[in-house]
Amino acid sequence: MNPKLTLTKTGTPASNLKAGDTVTYTYTVTNTGNVTVTEITVVDDTVTGITCPAAQPGNLAQADLAPGESLACTGTYTVTQQDVKKGQIVNTAQAQGDYEDQVVPSNEATFTVTTKGKKKVVQVGLSIGKKARVESDCRNTCQGEGFAAKGDRIIYTYRVYNSGTVAVTNVTVNDPTAGQVVCNTTTLAPGTFTDCHAVTPYVVGWADTKEGKVTNTAYASGTYGPQTVVSDPAVVTICITQGKSDHRTPGKGQENDDTRTAPRDCKTNETEPFV
Structure with missing residues (x-):
């Protein structure tokens, strides 16, 4: 038996962001093993409230994946002024699920979005x-x-x-x-x-x-x-x-x-x- 999960991550929009803009992240979790993995969740070091389809009532972001299946979870993040000063938002996510009594973690997936830098003031005189x-x-x-x-x-x-x-x-x-x-x-x-x-x-x-x-x-x-x-x-x-x-x-x-x-x-x- 080989339980295994693979995670990819994207964000939209991915560039030219200003404070107050919302980035929607999509987390695609794929069962790349040969057994069913249950209670799939995704956590992100910056984004909270990530939801996945087929979530159980009262227990967000949980679903089951048979071998070869994928599901897409989503989360949103509001850009702050501090993010704009840094020029980018780099965050990392990881999925996990259960196989019998075993926790099955995915790889860590990182995605970077860039912000709109403050325009350099040009004074000509x-x-x-x-x-x-x-x-x-x-x-x-x-x-x-x-x-x-x-x-x-x-x-x-x-x-x-x-x-x-x-x-x-x-x-x-x-x-x-x-x-x-x-x-x-x-x-x-x-x-x-x-x-x-x-x-x-x-x-x-x-x-x-x-x-x-x-x-x-x-x-x-x-x-x-x-x-x-x-x-x-x-x-x-x-x-x-x-x-x-x-x-x-x-x-x-x-x-x-x-x-x-x-x-x-x-x-x-x-x-x-x-x-």
Whole structure:
């Protein structure tokens, strides 16, 4: 006599599960021996309440199997948030029955279902800092005082930061006033930056003198896949001074002829350039 049981196990659905979903497990028990095995039961280390056909009243999950016969038992399990964090549910079941006074165990059957992982949050972003420095011929008189006059040169430098969580490529700086801008690198990993500078200094003209200031705006842009990434704008102002007795041309006119044409509320933003 050779009493023997074989168990296979499946679960549906088997993937992309989220908390609150229900998995239905099917346990197929087959009598692969040569004698009848009675009172078939299935236990699972995760699933409770497994039922089999032909269950006896008041005694769940019990049935008899003649040699070569099979029966399918079922059980359900509700996915928890902890399961989702783990990414999968792995559980093991085993069937057993009786042959006369002998307990007949089956093999252990394991089945794995996968859960829907939490989507990785992608944040795409660039930010830009901008600095302007005035270069003047009157170095000893006005260097570093922050104002500019007609003919002075303004050097613009920039620092572009990747403020997101993914790499941004094709990084450029757009500054219509400064003209062409070049950067040390055009690909930025998250948390890194690159320094950039205008190729040609901006030369203060008569229109700027009349306006009393040079204000320009720059922004950085790049790409993440098909998406264009644009920073918030960075604005820098250099105030203009010009008069009959400008301190840049000492000896012309009277001291009280020196006139600043910059608006009274003009605040110059001259700083040392980015390294």
